[in-house]
């Protein structure tokens with residue numbers, strides 16, 4: 001057992017427990033974005049920062065990846081932590097404002113403005129989908145490609161993956177994904193078509209940027225051909241079944 | 249869906265079915281068109297045989313971290329990473345395609361597209377930049393009528409811009425197929441292109457015959473590597489710092505061009521790839537290219553009197569290059 005101090009409360013936990021787990025267990029909320037129970041911690045979003053140590057040596061660490069240490073002093077909502085969280089949320093809003101998940105987090109943390117250059121990314125590189133696919137679905141159909149600014153998520157060679165199980169797990173966990181099944185205008189996108197099974201993308205102009213990895217979509221049965229008309233090789237009169245076979 | 253329906257897409261398909269998948273004639277092949285299905289033996293075949301590829305892959309085994317070595321070797325042999333090479337690597341090593349594709353797209357030295365006959369890198373690193381490398385790069389782009397990152401229509405050149413080749417003292421630097429050109433300016437561009445076409449290896453052949461001592465220095469800080477205290481082959485040796493596995497120590501090379509005498513603090517097992525460091529500025533001495541024989545990175549040193557010497561970093565591999573500039 002390890003004894004540590006969280007927000008002034010002395011607690012004992014099993015070795016190997018992360019600070020996030022300890023804090024949540026004892027009722028101290030910490031917001032997370034790239035963390036999910038059942039998936040290995042990844043530390044990508046930095047939203048779960050907490051402050052450890054004291055005085056000038058105090059520092060911010062991501063609680064989802066930091067293991068509990070004997071005698072550690074942890075603060076989960078010090079002024080510094082709150083400030084850092086807010087900036088991170090502002091940055092997330094700047095890159096992916098259409099995400100319902102990010103919007104909710106921002107509003108819960110009282111973010112009233114966003115001072116950075118506005119972008120409309122369809123991915124925040126949280127890696128949830130990749131871990132879901134690998135660790136829960138045992139498929140390893142999608143992964144990170146490239147690096148730096150040009151890093152993306154997808155299947156090798158951008159063709160339909162032979163090992164994808166069409167389980168939809170990747171879409172289910174994606175915090176940015178609502179964008180993908182919504183209107184042609186990223187600004188107005190929030191609908192959660194995948195979740196409520198009445199995807200509005202069917203009635204509207206196909207949204208070119210839709211990029212979920214399922215071919216065809218299990219919710220709306222949109223196929224590659226209609227999602228990306230300019231690259232789809234779909235011929236007239238084929239059913240969805242054939243489209244599965246058709247490589248993009 | 250049968251193969252005929254899928255058409256050409258199937259022939260390009262991942263599993264590298266038959267020879268056609270990697271055949272250079274694939275797009276224009278009349279023979280194939282009339283048959284509609286890929287061949288398994290063909291006299292006209294020109295490209296990468298799956299069996300040859302399998303040989304390369306198996307040589308490295310599936311040990312952890314072996315993927316980079318495999319990809320380097322494949323790329324050294326074919327100039328790029330063909331799609332089915334990645335598939336085959338996944339198949340034979342048991343690693344997932346996603347991981348291999350991730351590695352292949354992560355490193356800039358790997359290319360998933362066929363590259364031109366000659367690989368031309370123009371350095372835009374800080375030192376070269378301040379000496380006008382931008383103009384040099386532009387001149388190359390105009391003369392070759394190609395944008396950086398692309399291959400010319402005649403498949404002769406692939407042009408790249410890079411950030412520091414570790415030869416700042418020679419800048420602006422351009423490298424063609426591993427041969428360094430120093431102090432390049434816009435007016436030299438044309439002759440570099442011409443020389444590359446007529447063959448840069450001609451220089452090698454001449455210098456290879458004779459045995460003569462070279463004085464080398466660090467391409468980064470220009471401090472001499474020569475160690476007059478310790479003679480090798482009767483001449484001052486070239487002293488650098490070598491690192492491999494968890495070992496870190498000195499390494500002395502013979503300065504006689506054509507001699508392969510080596511001494512090192514720790515014995516270096518054959519086939520180990522060694523990282524070389526400058527004993528003065530501690531920068532890694534790395535070349536811009538990989539060994540054409542074994543795929544290991546080449547190590548570049550400045551030769552006094554003008555020139556660039558490159559040696560293979562793999563213990564036991566005798567590949568080297570010498571450019572007079």
Ligand code: SF4
Pocket residue numbers: 129132133134137139140141142163164165166167168169170171213214
């Ligand atoms: S749908 Fe395919 S890519 Fe997505 S998690 Fe399932 S197996 Fe992986």
Ligand code: SF4
Pocket residue numbers: 122123124125126127128129130153170173174175176177
């Ligand atoms: S696609 Fe979605 S789940 Fe996957 S990394 Fe991007 S934001 Fe995260």
Ligand code: SF4
Pocket residue numbers: 171177180181182193194199201210212217218219220221222
């Ligand atoms: S195509 Fe289907 S799963 Fe994909 S984003 Fe749209 S509704 Fe969601």
Ligand code: SF4
Pocket residue numbers: 267268269271272273274277278279280286287290291292293294
């Ligand atoms: S030349 Fe032979 S190997 Fe090449 S595409 Fe034609 S049939 Fe196939």
Ligand code: FES
Pocket residue numbers: 031032033034035042043044045046047048049062063064065
């Ligand atoms: S939840 Fe810890 S870094 Fe994302």
Ligand code: FES
Pocket residue numbers: 371372373374375376377411412413414415416417419420421
């Ligand atoms: S900046 Fe060009 S070689 Fe270093």
Ligand SMILES: [Zn+2]
Pocket residue numbers: 466467468469470471526527528529530531
């Ligand atoms: Zn140096």
Ligand SMILES: [Zn+2]
Pocket residue numbers: 539540541542543544560561562565566567
């Ligand atoms: Zn070699």
